Amino acid sequence: MILSANDLKTKGISFVEKLIKKYNEVFITVRGKKKFVILPVEEYEKLKEAELDKIIKEAEEDYKKGRYIKETAEEHFQRLGI
Missing domain, CATH: 3.40.1620 (YefM-like fold)
Incomplete structure (x- = not known):
């Protein structure tokens, strides 16, 4: 509507x-x-949960395929330019 x-x-x-x-x-x-x-709040919550599930699955897939970086917090902030 x-x-x-x-x-x-x-x-x-x-x-x-x-x-x-x-x-x-x-x-x-x-x-x-x-x-x-x-x-309705219930529908919004379902959408947010589905979004989080998708993000978790993507992160798990990235981890399995080695698409991640090992670094210290300081290195991470430097890479981000913070």
């Missing part, structure tokens, strides 16, 4: 809650372009 920022402003969060119950996500547009999305 798409909702304009102006509609959000005039109709309020109770209207958004009704839309979320019906569509499970609401896109907010600003000047006709999608700018934000509103999700």
Whole structure:
């Protein structure tokens, strides 16, 4: 479901809650372009968990294939230019 920022402003969060119950996500547009999305917290948490799972799998794969660097904290900061 798409909702304009102006509609959000005039109709309020109770209207958004009704839309979320019906569509499970609401896109907010600003000047006709999608700018934000509103999700139930449960859906957001699922997305974050999936993202973390993907990152862990990528890190495990990198480790298996030797794509990592052994260095001290000082060397790491120097490499990063900090």
